Amino acid sequence: GSESNNGTAANNESDQNDEKEVLIMATSADFPPFESYDTDGNFEGFDIEIAKVIAEELGYELEIEDMSFDGLIGALQSGRVDFVMAGMSATEERRQNVDFSKEYHRSGEMFIYQPDESINGLEELEGKTVGVQLGTIQEEGADVLSEEYGFEVKKVDDASVLIQELMSNRIDVAYMDKTVATGYINSQGLEGFDDPTTSSPGMGIAFPKGSELVEQVNEILTALEKDGTIDELEEEWLSEYE
Amino acid sequence: MIKTTELTKVFGENTVLKNISTTIKPGEVVAVIGPSGSGKSTFLRCLNLLEEPSAGDIEIDGKVITTPKVNKLEVRKNIGMVFQHFHLFPHMTVLDNVTYAPIKVKKFSKEAAEEMGKELLAKVGLSDKVEAYPNRLSGGQKQRVAIARALAMDPEVMLFDEPTSALDPEMVKEVLDVMKDLAQTGMTMVVVTHEMNFAKEVADRILFLDNGVLMEEGEPSTFFAKPKTQRAKDFLDKVL
Amino acid sequence: MIKTTELTKVFGENTVLKNISTTIKPGEVVAVIGPSGSGKSTFLRCLNLLEEPSAGDIEIDGKVITTPKVNKLEVRKNIGMVFQHFHLFPHMTVLDNVTYAPIKVKKFSKEAAEEMGKELLAKVGLSDKVEAYPNRLSGGQKQRVAIARALAMDPEVMLFDEPTSALDPEMVKEVLDVMKDLAQTGMTMVVVTHEMNFAKEVADRILFLDNGVLMEEGEPSTFFAKPKTQRAKDFLDKVL
Amino acid sequence: MNLDFSQIVPYIPFILKGIGATLQFVSVSIIIGLFLGIILALFKIMKKPILRWFADAYTSIFRGTPLILQLWIIYFAVPQLSGYDISAFLSAVLAFGLNSAAYVSEIIRAGILAVDKGQTEAAEALGVPYKSMMANIILPQAIKNILPALMNEFITLTKESALVATIGYLDLMRRAQIVGADLYRNFEPLLIAGVIYWVMVFVLTKIGRMLERRLRKSD
Amino acid sequence: MNLDFSQIVPYIPFILKGIGATLQFVSVSIIIGLFLGIILALFKIMKKPILRWFADAYTSIFRGTPLILQLWIIYFAVPQLSGYDISAFLSAVLAFGLNSAAYVSEIIRAGILAVDKGQTEAAEALGVPYKSMMANIILPQAIKNILPALMNEFITLTKESALVATIGYLDLMRRAQIVGADLYRNFEPLLIAGVIYWVMVFVLTKIGRMLERRLRKSD
Ligand SMILES: Nc1ncnc2c1ncn2[C@@H]1O[C@H](COP(=O)(O)OP(=O)(O)OP(=O)(O)O)[C@@H](O)[C@H]1O
Numbered sequence A: 001g002s003e004s005n006n007g008t009a010a011n012n013e014s015d016q017n018d019e020k021e022v023l024i025m026a027t028s029a030d031f032p033p034f035e036s037y038d039t040d041g042n043f044e045g046f047d048i049e050i051a052k053v054i055a056e057e058l059g060y061e062l063e064i065e066d067m068s069f070d071g072l073i074g075a076l077q078s079g080r081v082d083f084v085m086a087g088m089s090a091t092e093e094r095r096q097n098v099d100f101s102k103e104y105h106r107s108g109e110m111f112i113y114q115p116d117e118s119i120n121g122l123e124e125l126e127g128k129t130v131g132v133q134l135g136t137i138q139e140e141g142a143d144v145l146s147e148e149y150g151f152e153v154k155k156v157d158d159a160s161v162l163i164q165e166l167m168s169n170r171i172d173v174a175y176m177d178k179t180v181a182t183g184y185i186n187s188q189g190l191e192g193f194d195d196p197t198t199s200s201p202g203m204g205i206a207f208p209k210g211s212e213l214v215e216q217v218n219e220i221l222t223a224l225e226k227d228g229t230i231d232e233l234e235e236e237w238l239s240e241y242e
Numbered sequence B, C: 001m002i003k004t005t006e007l008t009k010v011f012g013e014n015t016v017l018k019n020i021s022t023t024i025k026p027g028e029v030v031a032v033i034g035p036s037g038s039g040k041s042t043f044l045r046c047l048n049l050l051e052e053p054s055a056g057d058i059e060i061d062g063k064v065i066t067t068p069k070v071n072k073l074e075v076r077k078n079i080g081m082v083f084q085h086f087h088l089f090p091h092m093t094v095l096d097n098v099t100y101a102p103i104k105v106k107k108f109s110k111e112a113a114e115e116m117g118k119e120l121l122a123k124v125g126l127s128d129k130v131e132a133y134p135n136r137l138s139g140g141q142k143q144r145v146a147i148a149r150a151l152a153m154d155p156e157v158m159l160f161d162e163p164t165s166a167l168d169p170e171m172v173k174e175v176l177d178v179m180k181d182l183a184q185t186g187m188t189m190v191v192v193t194h195e196m197n198f199a200k201e202v203a204d205r206i207l208f209l210d211n212g213v214l215m216e217e218g219e220p221s222t223f224f225a226k227p228k229t230q231r232a233k234d235f236l237d238k239v240l
Numbered sequence D, E: 001m002n003l004d005f006s007q008i009v010p011y012i013p014f015i016l017k018g019i020g021a022t023l024q025f026v027s028v029s030i031i032i033g034l035f036l037g038i039i040l041a042l043f044k045i046m047k048k049p050i051l052r053w054f055a056d057a058y059t060s061i062f063r064g065t066p067l068i069l070q071l072w073i074i075y076f077a078v079p080q081l082s083g084y085d086i087s088a089f090l091s092a093v094l095a096f097g098l099n100s101a102a103y104v105s106e107i108i109r110a111g112i113l114a115v116d117k118g119q120t121e122a123a124e125a126l127g128v129p130y131k132s133m134m135a136n137i138i139l140p141q142a143i144k145n146i147l148p149a150l151m152n153e154f155i156t157l158t159k160e161s162a163l164v165a166t167i168g169y170l171d172l173m174r175r176a177q178i179v180g181a182d183l184y185r186n187f188e189p190l191l192i193a194g195v196i197y198w199v200m201v202f203v204l205t206k207i208g209r210m211l212e213r214r215l216r217k218s219d
C-alpha cells in the first residue's frame, strides 16, 4: 500500500526540494482512443488529457509509464506508481484490492460481426457463438446474457485476437467495449449494434489501496465535470467512436 | 579374389595412392607395410569403399565394385574390417556389439544371432565377457570383440588396420593368436601391420607401400632377407 | 632425491599400490615396468600428486609432500610430466603450448618465454613447427612438443608415462633419442615404458611392479638377464 | 509488500486445471519437436546441398521470428487461407513443435558431430544402412552428451507455453493472469503458478537426470 | 486474408526505435548470463558440496519458475523491501541475466565435462592454477563444442525480451502491439516485427558461425 518509498507523490512530501514534484501514472498505451502513442512516440488520448489536467490541478509534474495490462496491476499492488488510467472498470471484486476514483466515463458495449452477416438485435444471437475478452467486464456480462438469449460464449485473450477469431469464422459475433468496437468497424469494415442492456460500471482511475490521492482526485473530477472540461475532451477524442 | 587395377586416390591436391595394381587370391594372407602416411590405411579403406577411389578399378570375385551403381552395403557385407582403435559401440554390451549387424543387416533372428555370437566370443576367448560393456574391457579384449564382430557377418575377406598398435605389449599376443587361428581356417586376410614378426610368420605375401606407391611385393622370406629398394631397406632398418 | 615410504593407493575397494618404498637419486634414470593394470601409471601420478596417496609418504629433496598443507602447484612446478597421449592443448600453437606455463606460472615475460620455447623446440628438432597447431603434427612430433613443454618449466625431475606406446614404430626412435639426450644431461627421470631396449640401454635401475606390489628392483643388466621372481620371468617372456 | 492469499483460495481449483492443459500440450509439442528436430539435424549433416539448405532455412525462420507470430499464422491464417478450421490445441502444438524443432535440430547437430567418426566407419564397414546406423549407433551416443541442452530446451518450452493463451488455450500461466485481472492482485496467483511450474520443472529435471544416468550406465 | 501495409508506414520509425532498446537490453543480459553461467558451471563441477548445492538450487529456482515472476519480484518487490528505486532497464537486465545464467550454466557444465580429462591433467602437471586452467585451457575448448546450444539460448533470450513490456520497457514487440492497437490492425505490425527479429537473429547466428569457425581453426 501506501508505504511505498520510491519517490512517488504519495510520500515525497518528506524530501521537498525546489523541483516540481512528480506524479507517476501508469497506462497501457494500446487502447486508443483512450491511450495510445502518436507516430512520433508521444502519448495521446482521452485518459492522457484528463491525467494532464489532474496533475496540473494538483501542482505536480506528470510522468507516464507505459506497460502491458498485467504490469499495471503489479505496479498498483506494489505501489510503484501513484495511479493508473487504462480504461479500467471499477468492479466490486477489484475494489477489495485497489481504490477507484469516481466514474469519469462510460462508453457501453457493442456486438460486432462480419458484413456478410446480418444480426439486428439480441434476439437474433440465438445459436451463435459470441467471443469476449477474458478478464473484462464484457466477459461477466456475456455470461449473464447468454443464459437469456441462448448463445454460446467463447473467451479469448485480447481484443486483437477477438477480431482475428471473427475473421477466421470461429466466432459469429464479438462483444466488446463500444469505443474499441467502433475502431475496428471503421478500420476493418465490420458491422455492429449497441448492447441495449448494458449495465457495466464505468471507467475509474485506479490507485494503490489506501492512497491519499483518491479524495483530491475525486474533487478535481467533480469540478471538471461541472466546468465542462470532460465533455469537451469527450467531444475531441471520442466523438468519432460514438 | 580381389584385384586392383591402377588404383589411385587423391585427397585435394594430395595423391595418396598412385596406380596400385595387385591381386589377392582366395585364402591368401597379405601384410601391408610401410612408413606412416604412405597410404596403407587408405589402400585398405578403398577395398571396402570406405574411401571412394579416384581412379582405377577394384574387382572382387570378378565383379567390379568401383562403378557408381554398385551397392556399397552389399559389397561391405562380405568384407569384415578391424580398426586400430576398435570402434566398438560403447553403449552396447559385448554380445550386442557382435549380434547387432547380423540381426539388422542379415535379418538373423535374435536367438540365432546370439547363439552364433556366443560361439564366436568363445572362439576369441571371451565367453565370460558376453554381458560386459566395452569400457570395462582391456585393449586386447576389445580388439578380440571387434574381430568377433566382423566375423559375425561371415565375410569372405577380413581387413585389419594395425590391429595391435593401440595395445599394451602383453596383449599383442592374444590378438595375434586369434588372427593366426583365423588365417589357418583359410580366411582371406589383408593386414596393415607394424608387427614384422607376424608378417614374417603368417603372411603369404608382403606389400610395401611408400608415399602412395607400391614399391615392392613378394614373399616374406625374400622381402625381409633382401629388400630390392633402398626405401624398403631404410624402413626395415628403423623398425626391426 | 625422491623417496617413497610404504606408498599405498586405494581406489574404492581396489588397492592399486601396496606399500611401495624406494628411492630415486638425483640424475638417476629409473624405468618402471610391469603388466597392464599393475599400477605403474598410478605410481607415477602419485609422485606429482595427480593422484593423492592413500597412505605412506613421498619425500622430495627432503621435503614431505604428502601432508595436507603442501602446495600442490609448487610441487608440480619442479616435476615435468609427459603422457602417453601427449595431451597437447589443441587450441594453441606449438609455441604457445610450450610457453603457456612459463608465462602463467613462472611469470616469464612473453619474449623471454618465446626465446626459451624456440630454443627447446630446436632441441627436439621442431624449429619448423613453431607456428603449427598440434592437430597438424604426427604422433612423434606431438610427443616431442610435449617433452619441450614439460622442459620449459625447468623441472628437476621428469616423469614419462609410456611416452612411445601411442606412436607408429618409425616414430618411436625420434622420441627415444630426445629422451636419451635428456638422460645424458643428468636429468632425473622416471619412465614407465614397454620399450625394453630403452630400459636396458638407458635406465640406471628397473622397478618391476605387479598387481600393485614392487616385486623387484635392480640394475637392468641383472634384471633382464636373471629376474628373481616367477612373475617377472613370465612378463619378460611375453614382451621380449 | 502486503501479500494476501485468502482471496485467491476460491480460484485455486481454476488455476490447478491449467496443469493438465499445460502438461498435455507441452508433452505433445516436445515429441513433435524432438522428432522433427532429429530429421532436420540429419538433413544438416547430409551431403545433399538441397536438404542442408532446406534445414538451414527452416531453422533460420523458426528461430528467427517470434513464436507468437508463428502461432498466429497457423491459427488465424490457415483457416482464412484454406478454410480448414484448425483447433487451438492443434495450432498450439504445431507452432510449438515446429518452433522447438529448429532449436532441437541445432543441439542434435552438435551432438552428432561430437560422436567419434570411428563409430560411423565401424557401422558402415559392417554394411549397416544409414537409417539403422543413425537410430541405433550414432543418436544414442549423441543424446547422452546433449541431454542437458535438450532439457534446457524442454524447460523453456514448458514455460513459454503461456503464449498459447493468446489463442484461447487456457494454460496454467494464463489462468493465473486471469485470476489476477479479476481481483486486481496478481502477485499471489503468479506466486502460486510459480510454485507449480517449479514442481513441474523439478520433475522434468529429475527425469532428465535419470535418463542421463541410464545412458551413462555403459561408462 | 487482406493485409494492408500502407497505414503502417508512418509508424515505422516508432517501431524501429525498438531495435536499439531490444539490442541494448539483450546484449547486456547475455553478458551477465554468460559470466554468471560460467561461474555457476564451475561451482557445479567443484568438489565443494556447498557450492554445488548452491548452484543446483539456483538453477532449479531460476529455470523452474516463470521469468515474468522473477522480473516482477525484482522490479516491484526490490524497491519496497530495500528502498532502492530500481529502474526498468536494470530490473530487466538483472532478471534476464540471472535467468539466462541458469540455462547457460547447464550448457557449459556439459561442455566442460566433454573436454578430455587429459587436458586438465596436463595443465595440473604443469602447475597451472585452477583459474588459469579453466580460463585458458578448458573453457575455450568447451565453448567450441557448445556454441550451437549457447546460440540457441541467446536467441531465445532475444525473443523472450518481449516480456519486459510488462514493466514498461518499450521493446520491439511491445511497439508492434501498440501500433497494432492504434490502427486496429495487428497482423501487419507483427509481420514487420517478425522480419526485424529475423534479421537480428540472422546477424547473431552469423556471428556465432564466425566464432565457431575461428575456434575451429586449430582443427
Ligand atoms: N580424409 C583425408 N583427407 C585428406 N587427407 C587424408 C585423409 N586421410 C588420409 N589422408 C592423407 O593421406 C595420406 C595417407 O594416409 P594413410 O592414413 O592412408 O597413411 P597410413 O600409411 O595408414 O599411415 P599410418 O601408418 O600413420 O596409419 C596421409 O598423408 C594423410 O594425411
Ligand SMILES: Nc1ncnc2c1ncn2[C@@H]1O[C@H](COP(=O)(O)OP(=O)(O)OP(=O)(O)O)[C@@H](O)[C@H]1O
Pocket (backbone or CB within 6 Å): B168, C011, C012, C014, C016, C034, C035, C036, C037, C038, C039, C040, C041, C042, C043
Ligand atoms: N581413477 C581410478 N579409479 C578407479 N580405479 C582406477 C583409477 N585409475 C586406475 N585405476 C585402477 O588401478 C589399477 C592400476 O591402474 P594403472 O593405470 O596405474 O595401471 P598401469 O600399470 O599404468 O596399466 P597400463 O599399462 O594399462 O597403463 C587398474 O586396475 C585400474 O583399473
Ligand SMILES: [Mg+2]
Pocket (backbone or CB within 6 Å): B040, B041, B042, B161
Ligand atoms: Mg593408417
Ligand SMILES: [Mg+2]
Pocket (backbone or CB within 6 Å): C040, C041, C042, C161
Ligand atoms: Mg598406465
